[in-house]
Amino acid sequence: xxxxxxxQLVRDVxxxxxxxxxxxxxxxxxxxxxIMQRSIEKGLVQVHFHNLRDYTTDNYKQVDxxxxxxxxxxxxMIEPIDKCITKLKSERxxxxxxxxxxxxxxxxxxxxxxxxxxxxxxxxxxxYKGVDQRVRxxxxxxxxxxxxxxxxxxxxxxxxxxxxxxxxxxxxxxNETSALTDSFQDNLLAPPIYTRPAEYKGWKVPEVxxxxxxxxxxxxxxxxxYLRTKxxxxxxxxx
Ligand code: ADE
Numbered sequence: 001x002x003x004x005x006x007x008q009l010v011r012d013v014x015x016x017x018x019x020x021x022x023x024x025x026x027x028x029x030x031x032x033x034x035i036m037q038r039s040i041e042k043g044l045v046q047v048h049f050h051n052l053r054d055y056t057t058d059n060y061k062q063v064d065x066x067x068x069x070x071x072x073x074x075x076x077m078i079e080p081i082d083k084c085i086t087k088l089k090s091e092r093x094x095x096x097x098x099x100x101x102x103x104x105x106x107x108x109x110x111x112x113x114x115x116x117x118x119x120x121x122x123x124x125x126x127x128y129k130g131v132d133q134r135v136r137x138x139x140x141x142x143x144x145x146x147x148x149x150x151x152x153x154x155x156x157x158x159x160x161x162x163x164x165x166x167x168x169x170x171x172x173x174x175n176e177t178s179a180l181t182d183s184f185q186d187n188l189l190a191p192p193i194y195t196r197p198a199e200y201k202g203w204k205v206p207e208v209x210x211x212x213x214x215x216x217x218x219x220x221x222x223x224x225x226y227l228r229t230k231x232x233x234x235x236x237x238x239x
Contacts, residue, residue, distance in 0.1 A: 015118065015169055016046045016092070019158055020084050021125040022063055022076075024049040026155040036163060039172040047162070050088070055080040064128050073129030081124065081135050088122060097122045097141045100154030100161070101130060104143030107161060109184035111144065115161070116168035123161065125154030187236045191224035 019027060030036055031047050039045045053061040064074035085097065095118040115121065146157040166172055168179050183190040194205040208220045229236050
């Protein structure tokens with residue numbers, strides 16, 4: 001029987017992430033520290049890893065094969081992926097089935113915001129040359145890249161995606177670290193930040209920040225955010 005506390009816990013889980021991978025060991029430790037760990041402990045997120053090799057009937061647990069038509073590099077086979085995704089979908093509904101791939105849409109804060117609003121998602125990590133195209137055609141609802149470079153697999157990309165979305169889930173960050181003031185929210189980079197001491201080796205913190213005049217501080221931050229964005233990422237201002 002469920003205790004009230006465990007029912008609360010179940011009710012409070014607002015996001016479930018299932019990650020399908022051939023190297024689950026690559027994924028675990030980032031969820032065992034810092035903000036991602038706390039989000040799981042608070043019951044706001046559940047993360048489940050699925051080893052694709054558990055879904056193959058092959059004696060050698062092989063999940064990849066040569067490309068039809070020839071060419072370098074192995075391709076992840078459709079059958080184990082189908083079995084894993086079909087099993088998960090028989091247990092609950094999913095809002096998004098994401099494939100991590102360098103030819104997907106490039107991850108932005110805007111995409112992270114959108115995905116953080118979802119309930120249940122699956123993230124499929126590609127490996128080798130990638131997955132059989134039929135997986136993408138028939139199971140995947142969104143394809144995401146973390147940048148224009150090629151990694152050995154989708155796992156590190158999946159971790160980056162998870163970190164970016166988990167910190168946006170209400171209750172994960174405290175007020176003092178609110179994601180609303182992050183760079184890229186509002187298409188602006190964050191302004192410079194300082195902490196004690198107010199003077200170090202003669203290097204002073206801008207006076208306005210220690211003035212206690214909060215409207216002025218806010219105005220300074222807005223100006224600095226704009227200036228920084230104009231200098232470093234003028235493309236953001238054009239969007
Ligand atoms: N897998 C390999 N390279 C990748 C990238 N840049 N983004 C997401 N997944 C990947």
